[in-house]
Amino acid sequence: MHEIICPHCAKAFKIDEAGYADILKQVRDNDFEKQLHTRLELADKEKRNAVEIATAKAASELQKAEAAKDSVIQELQSRIDSEELARKLAISEALSAVEKERDTLASKLEQTRLEQESASRLAEAKLLNELQKTTAGKDSKIQELKTKIESIEIEKRLAIADAVSSVEKERDKLQSGLEKAELEKLLAEKSLKDKYETQIKDRDDAIERLRDMKVRLSTKMVGETLEQHCETEFNRIRATAFPRAYFEKDNDARTGSKGDYVFRDWDEAGTDIVSIMFEMKNEGDQTTTKKKNEDFLKELDKDRIEKGCEYAVLVTLLEPDSELYNMGIVDVFHRFPKMYIVRPQFFIPIITLLRNAAVNSLQYKSELALMKAQNIDITNFETELETFKSAFAKNYDLASRKFQIAISEIDKSIEHLQKTKESLLGTDRNLRLANDKAQDVTIKKLNRGNPTMAAKFADLKAT
Numbered sequence: 001m002h003e004i005i006c007p008h009c010a011k012a013f014k015i016d017e018a019g020y021a022d023i024l025k026q027v028r029d030n031d032f033e034k035q036l037h038t039r040l041e042l043a044d045k046e047k048r049n050a051v052e053i054a055t056a057k058a059a060s061e062l063q064k065a066e067a068a069k070d071s072v073i074q075e076l077q078s079r080i081d082s083e084e085l086a087r088k089l090a091i092s093e094a095l096s097a098v099e100k101e102r103d104t105l106a107s108k109l110e111q112t113r114l115e116q117e118s119a120s121r122l123a124e125a126k127l128l129n130e131l132q133k134t135t136a137g138k139d140s141k142i143q144e145l146k147t148k149i150e151s152i153e154i155e156k157r158l159a160i161a162d163a164v165s166s167v168e169k170e171r172d173k174l175q176s177g178l179e180k181a182e183l184e185k186l187l188a189e190k191s192l193k194d195k196y197e198t199q200i201k202d203r204d205d206a207i208e209r210l211r212d213m214k215v216r217l218s219t220k221m222v223g224e225t226l227e228q229h230c231e232t233e234f235n236r237i238r239a240t241a242f243p244r245a246y247f248e249k250d251n252d253a254r255t256g257s258k259g260d261y262v263f264r265d266w267d268e269a270g271t272d273i274v275s276i277m278f279e280m281k282n283e284g285d286q287t288t289t290k291k292k293n294e295d296f297l298k299e300l301d302k303d304r305i306e307k308g309c310e311y312a313v314l315v316t317l318l319e320p321d322s323e324l325y326n327m328g329i330v331d332v333f334h335r336f337p338k339m340y341i342v343r344p345q346f347f348i349p350i351i352t353l354l355r356n357a358a359v360n361s362l363q364y365k366s367e368l369a370l371m372k373a374q375n376i377d378i379t380n381f382e383t384e385l386e387t388f389k390s391a392f393a394k395n396y397d398l399a400s401r402k403f404q405i406a407i408s409e410i411d412k413s414i415e416h417l418q419k420t421k422e423s424l425l426g427t428d429r430n431l432r433l434a435n436d437k438a439q440d441v442t443i444k445k446l447n448r449g450n451p452t453m454a455a456k457f458a459d460l461k462a463t
Helices: 017-133 139-216 226-241 293-306 344-360 362-439 443-447 451-462
Strands: 002-005 012-015 246-249 261-266 272-281 311-316 339-342
Touching: 017 139, 017 344, 017 362, 226 246, 226 261, 226 272, 226 344, 261 344, 272 293, 272 344, 293 311, 293 339, 311 344, 339 344, 344 362
Parallel strands: 272 311, 311 339
Antiparallel strands: 002 012, 246 261, 261 272
């Protein structure tokens, strides 16, 4: 018996061994549950802090990459602006030269026309003067002068025609030059347009490359798949960072499905530190059907549970324009427990992050395992005690039943003997009655009502 004092009313009461053991077990279990809950909360808090630090670091690196990309884009834009200004200056200079040449040709044509008109007027004045001087001359002279005048008129017309033809040729030449200059201007504009369209296309390609670099950063995907890249990156640092780790393809498809890679790590004592199920998803630029990351989360969680892994990580290049997935490490705990989505550049950081968080909580795990082992020992002792009690109660119940059967058989035997006794007592009584009846038999009684026998006995007495 144990004496216990109530903490509320300060009264003492006694309790037997079984009750005391029950109270002690309740107190011990409550204390264990509190310690376990506290340790788990502390480990989870440290793990979340480590994840937040890694996420902040990754975001900082991504911002640096964004700044570098913006500076490159600004430099390309300034170059395009300067080349656009040079193109406009070149077009302006070409137009100025063509217009200057056109004005020169027009002035030359006007000067030629004026010179020809002046020469014609001088010739007419000269002829008229000669005609006036020779009016008193001979008719033949007049006729000759008329002939000369007509020939001069013809020559003048021919000269005018030649001048007009020359002017028309110059005009046609000038028109051809203008058309040629216009064509050259159009060709120059087209050439400059093609040139700058090419430069704009190159700029767009550069922007696209920068966007792709924003997604992939230092990931070299040329000539290799995403799985090969991740395996190469891990093997590159395996010897220094993860000497006791296991990172291999998941070839176990007995459950109907399998992930891509399984990562497991142990400490020097062989204690399991952390385990991760990896799924790699890549999508080419020419793929017609675009998948989403959420399409693979349910199957990944199923693979994690079936293969007994603590965490699940989706390494993906899907949805390249998503700001959510491009910002760094994304946890999807609201959909599936202990699951992350990362870009390939965060493949090694997520392993390091989860492993370091698990190492920090390994001490708590060891203490929890020790407490669980101690609790298991106590539970086993109590289980064995309960087993002994159960076996003893079973044997007692069996012996009690057999004892009751034996008592029942004895009672039956006693009842049978009692009946036999009563039968024997009844027989003794009948024998006594028979003896009494036999003792009561006399010759007189035998001869009563029997004259023959009475005569016989009388004859016997007479002899």
